[in-house]
Amino acid sequence: MSWALDVDYLVVGAGAAGMAFTDALIDHADVRVALIDRRPAPGGHWCDAYPFVRLHQASVFYGVASTRLGGGRLQTEWPEAGLQERADRDEICAYYLRVLHDRLLPSGRVEFFGDSEYLGDRRVVARGSDGPSTELVVPEHCRIVDAAYLSPTIPATTPPPFTVADGARVIPVNELPRIADEPGQYVVVGSGKTATDAIIWLLGRGVDAAAIRWVRPRDPWMLNRARVQPDPAVFLGMGADIMDAILAAGSLDDLFLGLESAGIMLRIDRGVQPTMARTPTLAVWELELLRGVDDVLRHGHLRRVDRGRLVFDDIAATIDRDAVIVHCAAEGLRRPPLVPIWQADAIRLQLTRPGFPCFAAALIGYVEATRPDDAEKNRVCPSSPYQNTVADWADMTILGTRSAMAFGAEPDIAAWANEVSLNPARVPPGRASSPGVAEAKARLQASTVPALAALGRLRLAHSPGA
Numbered sequence: 316m317s318w319a320l321d322v323d324y325l326v327v328g329a330g331a332a333g334m335a336f337t338d339a340l341i342d343h344a345d346v347r348v349a350l351i352d353r354r355p356a357p358g359g360h361w362c363d364a365y366p367f368v369r370l371h372q373a374s375v376f377y378g379v380a381s382t383r384l385g386g387g388r389l390q391t392e393w394p395e396a397g398l399q400e401r402a403d404r405d406e407i408c409a410y411y412l413r414v415l416h417d418r419l420l421p422s423g424r425v426e427f428f429g430d431s432e433y434l435g436d437r438r439v440v441a442r443g444s445d446g447p448s449t450e451l452v453v454p455e456h457c458r459i460v461d462a463a464y465l466s467p468t469i470p471a472t473t474p475p476p477f478t479v480a481d482g483a484r485v486i487p488v489n490e491l492p493r494i495a496d497e498p499g500q501y502v503v504v505g506s507g508k509t510a511t512d513a514i515i516w517l518l519g520r521g522v523d524a525a526a527i528r529w530v531r532p533r534d535p536w537m538l539n540r541a542r543v544q545p546d547p548a549v550f551l552g553m554g555a556d557i558m559d560a561i562l563a564a565g566s567l568d569d570l571f572l573g574l575e576s577a578g579i580m581l582r583i584d585r586g587v588q589p590t591m592a593r594t595p596t597l598a599v600w601e602l603e604l605l606r607g608v609d610d611v612l613r614h615g616h617l618r619r620v621d622r623g624r625l626v627f628d629d630i631a632a633t634i635d636r637d638a639v640i641v642h643c644a645a646e647g648l649r650r651p652p653l654v655p656i657w658q659a660d661a662i663r664l665q666l667t668r669p670g671f672p673c674f675a676a677a678l679i680g681y682v683e684a685t686r687p688d689d690a691e692k693n694r695v696c697p698s699s700p701y702q703n704t705v706a707d708w709a710d711m712t713i714l715g716t717r718s719a720m721a722f723g724a725e726p727d728i729a730a731w732a733n734e735v736s737l738n739p740a741r742v743p744p745g746r747a748s749s750p751g752v753a754e755a756k757a758r759l760q761a762s763t764v765p766a767l768a769a770l771g772r773l774r775l776a777h778s779p780g781a
């Protein structure tokens with residue numbers, strides 16, 4: 316069976332990126348969109364996320380431009396009183412269902428096809444739930460939008476990157492709340508946000524810190540959540556402090572220590588210089604809990620888990636025979652090649668400033684709707700990368716800030732971006748001349764260009780062989 320689509324765009328992926336792109340596109344152009352996903356519902360990886368996950372940032376920075384996620388409220392209770400609310404998994408999934416059913420579908424210009432696979436070469440198969448599959452025929456003029464280019468890998472859908480011997484009790488992080496007994500030891504494997512979430516969750520359930528062993532191949536730098544808030548004095552003030560720290564630094568490692576002194580970057584162990592800089596946000600109360608876990612194994616990647624034993628390249632470590640090994644070691648944010656967003660075969664949704672993927676996808680939707688020429692779209696909206704190491708963080712800061720300067724120089728884009736609460740650098744009406752904001756903007760104006768040049772030099776000196 317086949318079905319001819321009558322659409323201008325085929326958006327592959329109804330996760331955060333595809334939803335934000337589609338929402339902004341139909342707001343500014345009279346076009347028709349087919350939104351497809353191999354999952355049955357929108358929301359992307361959140362549909363399979365572990366039950367205790369929350370956004371690591373404020374809810375207002377996440378979602379689609381037309382519809383705010385959450386109420387924009389400050390938390391009033393310990394431990395994050397005074398910081399913006401952060402949605403949990405169920406809120407995020409319910410939000411994307413609402414955006415689909417209350418906004419996109421009623422517009423009459425979006426069709427959603429769940430359980431549908433994009434096979435490449437403009438071929439789509441929709442799996443019937445109780446009937447045969449249907450091939451969706453994509454019209455020739457239709458543009459393909461790859462909204463899965465940065466799709467993260469997560470433990471629930473990715474096997475552990477180590478061998479598991481018979482009898483070893485290895486679970487993905489999602490299964491942690493389902494453990495019925497009380498194991499004597501938990502081994503948490505991973506250096507990123509999922510691992511820190513798992514440890515904080517265990518400690519919050521009364522598990523003794525001494526019962527947790529943390530396999531942490533790399534130490535991470537993380538951003539202090541208190542500095543990444545939707546308040547322009549706070550957010551732009553952080554930007555200005557970052558530029559000042561760059562200008563004062565003698566090396567990239569020195570820069571991160573300067574950012575730590577400025578209250579921007581956090582690390583768990585003050586005796587270790589981190590090499591990982593994916594920089595999710597972390598609250599200080601979480602940092603204190605993580606510091607209570609002393610049993611940290613830093614022997615690179617775990618290769619094999621036997622019952623009662625962890626095997627690394629250089630050593631084997633004994634663990635309890637009934638230990639539960641918690642797999643938090645999926646790659647997470649992926650870093651495919653950085654390519655122009657607009658290409659003849661597809662529009663590939665990527666970042667357009669440091670971090671904030673939902674704002675980036677919405678911005679790309681706006682630019683697609685308002686400019687006829689791909690070369691011009693790529694000029695005003697260049698792609699920028701995610702980061703993994705401290706060197707990547709420097710690249711991300713340089714390229715992402717240049718992207719933000721490029722789209723910020725277009726008056727209509729700057730005006731649109733300043734309306735959108737997904738944009739962390741937005742200055743709401745009436746705040747532009749308030750003291751903290753005006754001062755932060757003036758500092759940024761003075762320091763950004765020389766700081767980016769200085770960061771380029773630090774990055775070059777950091778390269779292997781330089």
Ligand SMILES: Cc1cc2nc3c(=O)[nH]c(=O)nc-3n(C[C@H](O)[C@H](O)[C@H](O)COP(=O)(O)OP(=O)(O)OC[C@H]3O[C@@H](n4cnc5c(N)ncnc54)[C@H](O)[C@@H]3O)c2cc1C
Nearest residue numbers: 328330331332352353359360370371372432433463466467
């Ligand atoms: C645990 C976790 C927490 C995060 N927290 C935050 C946060 O607080 N703030 C923030 O800004 N970022 C956060 N991120 C990063 C980023 O925002 C998210 O990863 C973002 O949701 C990614 O959205 P996406 O649409 O790119 O990918 P996905 O959510 O993976 O969506 C892509 C979709 O494409 C579909 N798909 C892929 N290939 C095909 C195909 N061939 N055919 C059909 N469908 C296909 C997939 O089924 C999937 O549903 C977090 C990431 C993780 C993993």
